[in-house]
Amino acid sequence: MRVSLGRRIYRTYGIYIIFIILFILLSVFVPNFRTVSNMTNIMRNVSVYAILAFGMTFVMISGCIDLSVGSVLALSGCVSAVAMQKGAPLWLAVTLSLATGCVCGFINGFCISKLKVPFFITTAGMMYAAAGLALVITHESPINLPDSYQIFAGSYTIANVFPPQFLIAAGFFVVCLIILTQTKMGRYTFAIGSNERTALLSGVNVDRSRILVFVMSGFAAALAGVIVASRTQTGTPLVASNGYEIYAVAAAAIGGTSLAGGEGNLGKTVVGSFILTIIYVALQMTDTPTSVQKIIVGIIMVAVVAIDMWDRRKQD
Numbered sequence: 001m002r003v004s005l006g007r008r009i010y011r012t013y014g015i016y017i018i019f020i021i022l023f024i025l026l027s028v029f030v031p032n033f034r035t036v037s038n039m040t041n042i043m044r045n046v047s048v049y050a051i052l053a054f055g056m057t058f059v060m061i062s063g064c065i066d067l068s069v070g071s072v073l074a075l076s077g078c079v080s081a082v083a084m085q086k087g088a089p090l091w092l093a094v095t096l097s098l099a100t101g102c103v104c105g106f107i108n109g110f111c112i113s114k115l116k117v118p119f120f121i122t123t124a125g126m127m128y129a130a131a132g133l134a135l136v137i138t139h140e141s142p143i144n145l146p147d148s149y150q151i152f153a154g155s156y157t158i159a160n161v162f163p164p165q166f167l168i169a170a171g172f173f174v175v176c177l178i179i180l181t182q183t184k185m186g187r188y189t190f191a192i193g194s195n196e197r198t199a200l201l202s203g204v205n206v207d208r209s210r211i212l213v214f215v216m217s218g219f220a221a222a223l224a225g226v227i228v229a230s231r232t233q234t235g236t237p238l239v240a241s242n243g244y245e246i247y248a249v250a251a252a253a254i255g256g257t258s259l260a261g262g263e264g265n266l267g268k269t270v271v272g273s274f275i276l277t278i279i280y281v282a283l284q285m286t287d288t289p290t291s292v293q294k295i296i297v298g299i300i301m302v303a304v305v306a307i308d309m310w311d312r313r314k315q316d
Contacts, residue, residue, distance in 0.1 A: 015255060015271050022275060026282045033282065040157060042274075042281050044231070047153075047165040048224045050273040052244055053251035054176045055220025057269045060252050061180075062213045063193040063261025064112065064119040069221040070244035071130035072104045074237050076225030078134045081143035081235020090148050097229075098222045104130055105218020109211030127245070134237035142236035145229060152230035165227045172223060176216075177266050185212055193261030243294070250297060251276050253304045276300075 027034045052069050059066045076097040083093040104126060111122045153165040180186035188209040191199035200206050224244070229235050255272030257264035276297070283293045 011256075015268050015275075019271050019275050023278060026278060030282045030285055033285065036161065038281065038285075040161060040163060042277055043161075043166040044153070044163045045281060046273050046277040047163070047169040048227055048244070049247050049251055049277060050169050050270060051172055051220050051224045051227070052248035053255070053269050053273050054173060054266060055217035056245075056248040057252045057255070057257050057264050057266055058176070058180070058189055058213045059217045060249070060257045060259060061193045061261060061264040062189050062210060063196070064210075064213075065123065065249060065259070066105075066108065066214065066217045066221075067120070067123040067245050068104065068108060068126035068130055069217060069224075069248055070242060071127045071134070071240040072101050072218055072221035073225035073228060073244055074240035075104070075130040075134040076100050076222035077229030077239065078138050078143070078235040078237055080149070080226060080229055081145055082137050084145060084149065085143055090151075093149075094152075094226055097226050098219060101218040101220070101222020101225070102215050103218070104221070105215040106211060108218070109214030112214070113207035113210040127240075131237065131240040134240060138235065138237055140237065142234040142238070145233050145235060147233075149230050150233060153227045154230065165231070168223070168227065172220070173266065173270065179216075180264075180266055185209065189213055190262060190264075193263075195262075246297065246301070247276060250301045250304070253301065259305060 032038060052073070056066060056069065079100045080093040080097045083096050084090070088096070108119075108122050108126050111117045112119050151164065152168065153163065157163055158167065180189065188199065188204050188206075191202065191204055192206055192209055192213075196206055228239055232239075251273040252264070252269050253259065253272070254275055255265060255268035255270070257269060279296065279300075280293065283296065
């Protein structure tokens with residue numbers, strides 16, 4: 001089917017055009033939006049959303065969604081806090097956090113691929129289980145972290161502009177980009193999402209590949225959890241209810257990752273994360289109620305999915 005020039009331009013550059021227009025409008029109508037301090041604030045906020053969205057991009061390309069990332073984020077931060085409370089050194093506490101995320105991801109992937117439990121049920125179950133475990137190990141109370149933990153997301157900046165978590169997110173992006181575009185894991189992820197049966201007949205170990213995809217998502221959630229704990233200087237189970245999983249899905253979807261699987265671009269996921277973040281920051285700067293912020297994010301998500309489905313129907 002012949003695709004019109006306008007549609008080709010939208011598919012290739014649409015997300016970038018939307019970001020530029022939105023940034024210009026916010027710069028004009030929101031006071032102090034373009035200040036250096038606000039740009040730093042945007043980078044602080046986008047880091048967590050982007051890291052989660054990178055992991056979610058892998059999962060969505062494979063044809064699934066991981067609803068557990070917000071709870072795994074909370075659990076990982078709490079593991080760090082408990083470990084340091086027990087006297088563990090910083091490196092061990094962080095290692096345990098990241099390992100926790102990988103284990104949660106492995107359990108998700110194993111249940112989906114080996115036990116054939118639908119991804120929605122599996123990840124929803126993990127969402128509740130991880131949130132509950134975070135409450136158990138912290139005795140339902142936040143645990144303060146020592147000052148040394150602020151190294152990952154403290155109030156300091158590098159070159160007076162870049163917060164440390166932004167550089168961590170940038171490094172993680174590079175790693176994810178290499179994996180997705182230059183390795184078998186990346187190729188298999190696209191293959192599974194496009195047509196799982198065809199991938200299986202082509203010799204792809206679908207079960208192992210899907211498990212690895214969810215391990216990647218769990219690791220991303222744990223890394224984001226370390227950053228959130230570092231920024232707040234507490235390990236608290238309460239952040240499990242902040243809706244991080246919705247922002248991760250929204251950022252990836254805005255960036256063009258299809259919920260039907262088989263399509264995704266990490267570079268556009270970055271832009272999607274920035275679009276969500278600048279909207280969120282602008283709403284905060286204009287004292288918009290939290291309830292309205294959630295309504296706006298919900299509308300954006302529905303609109304993005306509707307456009308994606310409409311575009312797919314046009315291709316058929």
